[in-house]
Amino acid sequence: MAGGMTPIRRVVTGLDENGRSKVVWDGPSPGVHPTQLPGRGHTDFWVWRETPAPLAGAEDAGTWPDEFPGPPGGGHLRVVHWLAKDADESRMPPIVPPHPPEPHGRTWDRGGGNNFYRSAMHKTQSVDYGIMLKGERSLVLDDGELVMKPGDVVVQVGAWHLWDSAREGCLMAFDMISAEFVDGPAGTAQGDDKVMRPDPNVKLPPGVKPARRIVTIDREPGKSSLVSDGPAPDVILDPARPGFAAQRMWVVDSAPAKIVFETLHLPHRLVPPANGSVLTIYTFPPDAAWKSKVGSDDVAAYFKSMGAPSASTYGAQAPHPYMQKTRTIDFAIVLEGEIVLVLDTQEVTVKAGEFVVNRGGNHAWSNRSNAPAVVAIATHDAK
Numbered sequence: 001m002a003g004g005m006t007p008i009r010r011v012v013t014g015l016d017e018n019g020r021s022k023v024v025w026d027g028p029s030p031g032v033h034p035t036q037l038p039g040r041g042h043t044d045f046w047v048w049r050e051t052p053a054p055l056a057g058a059e060d061a062g063t064w065p066d067e068f069p070g071p072p073g074g075g076h077l078r079v080v081h082w083l084a085k086d087a088d089e090s091r092m093p094p095i096v097p098p099h100p101p102e103p104h105g106r107t108w109d110r111g112g113g114n115n116f117y118r119s120a121m122h123k124t125q126s127v128d129y130g131i132m133l134k135g136e137r138s139l140v141l142d143d144g145e146l147v148m149k150p151g152d153v154v155v156q157v158g159a160w161h162l163w164d165s166a167r168e169g170c171l172m173a174f175d176m177i178s179a180e181f182v183d184g185p186a187g188t189a190q191g192d193d194k195v196m197r198p199d200p201n202v203k204l205p206p207g208v209k210p211a212r213r214i215v216t217i218d219r220e221p222g223k224s225s226l227v228s229d230g231p232a233p234d235v236i237l238d239p240a241r242p243g244f245a246a247q248r249m250w251v252v253d254s255a256p257a258k259i260v261f262e263t264l265h266l267p268h269r270l271v272p273p274a275n276g277s278v279l280t281i282y283t284f285p286p287d288a289a290w291k292s293k294v295g296s297d298d299v300a301a302y303f304k305s306m307g308a309p310s311a312s313t314y315g316a317q318a319p320h321p322y323m324q325k326t327r328t329i330d331f332a333i334v335l336e337g338e339i340v341l342v343l344d345t346q347e348v349t350v351k352a353g354e355f356v357v358n359r360g361g362n363h364a365w366s367n368r369s370n371a372p373a374v375v376a377i378a379t380h381d382a383k
Contacts, residue, residue: 003034005041005081006171009354010062012046013343013361020344021325021361029355031062031078037116039169040083046331046357048074051178051255051275052383053329055360062357068107069124073255075177077331077357077378079133083116085166096120101185101222108185112162119163123187123218126176127257128156129250129279131333131376133353135170137163141216141224148172151335151374152212153281155250158187158259159216160224171353173333175378177277180256186221193262196233204245205237207372211247211281217261227261232281234264236305240298243285243372246306252276270306270379271326277380284339284367284375294321313362319344320364329382332356337373340366 007028014024031044047064048054049071070076086092093115101110106125113120121140132148139146139154140162148154158179181187195215204210210231219225232247251263255275272278296314299321303312313323320342332341338351342364350356360382367373 002032003041004038005032005034005043007032008043008079009350010045010357011341011348011350011355012060012062012357013359013363015361016345021363022343022345023348025060026348029062030060035116037083040081040116042078042080045077045079045355046329047071047076048329048380050074052381055327055329055382067105069126069128070176070178072106072178075126075175077173077175079171079173082135082137082163082165082170082172084169085117092116103185110160113164117164117166117169121160121162123158123160123224124176125158125179125181125187126156127158127179127250127252127259128154128177129175129378130154130156131173131335133171133173133333133335135165136168137165137170137172139214139216140164141226143223143225146214146226146229148214151209152214153249153279153376154214154216155279157189157215157217157227157261159218160222161216175277175279175331177252178256179259181259187218187259188221189217189219189259189261191260193260193265195228195262196264197228198231198233198235202235204235205243207243207285208245208283209374211249213249215250215261217259236269238302238305240294240302241285241290243283243289245283247281247283249279249281251278267307270303270308270311270324271328272379272381275381277378279376279378281335282365282375282377284365284373286367286370286372288368291321319347320366323362323364325360325362326379327360327382328379329360330356330358331378331380332358333376335374335376337367337371338369339373339375340368342366
């Protein structure tokens with residue numbers, strides 16, 4: 001374990017000489033960046049320097065030199081490893097007192113933290129999908145504080161915030177996307193998009209947990225605020241697969257990303273907008289409950305409901321009914337259970353806490369266990 005940090009498995013796909021999907025790398029992600037404090041640091045899984053992100057290439061972009069909050073015009077996928085507060089305070093670096101905002105490139109810092117369990121109050125020129133994987137973490141805003149547990153998702157829309165893992169320590173994934181601040185470093189909210197709320201008439205199937213979505217933004221310069229905190233407001237079901245649910249969390253529809261209150265009024269579900277991305281929490285029920293009953297019409301109806309009928313690669317010889325192929329790079333994180341990534345040439349089982357970077361390959365997700373599998377997938381437009 002480099003620097004005492006927990007190794008995290010990463011599966012990266014690509015294409016063989018015949019255009020068939022395959023695994024290119026499978027093992028602990030090599031992009032490990034420890035600090036001087038054992039167990040504290042971050043692991044990079046993928047970096048992209050332009051949008052749309054390229055699908056081809058023999059180089060492992062998870063090992064590329066990176067900057068915080070990611071390359072301008074691109075972004076990165078990483079996990080931060082944070083520690084709990086040490087009972088012996090003499091072993092802890094002192095907290096930096098609060099101070100006026102200081103610029104550091106596309107990041108601003110105003111103190112209040114900067115040790116191994118507590119970050120500074122900071123702001124980045126990015127839209128971030130933050131997904132709790134393990135432990136507990138407090139999200140501190142200027143107008144309040146929230147506690148995040150495993151499976152919770154925060155969409156940080158360029159907001160000031162501070163992280164505190166004093167009680168338990170944590171592993172937390174971040175898909176950070178370069179954003180545009182139209183009003184300079186203030187980076188305040190633009191527009192007046194109405195925040196979506198869950199439809200009370202849509203009931204989650206048995207076995208599907210509501211996915212918590214937190215959205216934060218700066219309504220006024222220098223002050224972060226909570227936009228929403230509750231179940232994902234947009235849920236897509238598949239009648240042919242009882243127990244399936246896709247809970248959509250956020251859509252980015254431009255590069256750089258916009259600083260706005262809401263994006264789920266956009267129609268994009270399976271396939272993101274040009275130069276954009278979609279974050280969705282999927283619950284996959286066991287295949288055994290439905291697979292023998294599903295036909296071509298059922299599969300076609302599902303992909304139509306996801307707004308991407310042409311994504312389906314259904315066929316008599318397909319290794320799974322829900323095989324699909326899109327011009328996207330998909331960052332998938334298994335949050336609960338285990339699931340099999342089905343490719344053209346092989347299959348690989350992925351378990352809770354493990355990552356997949358799927359680079360435009362034909363694939364499906366097959367749950368061969370006896371319990372639901374929950375997978376967070378951030379799908380990015382690619383070329």
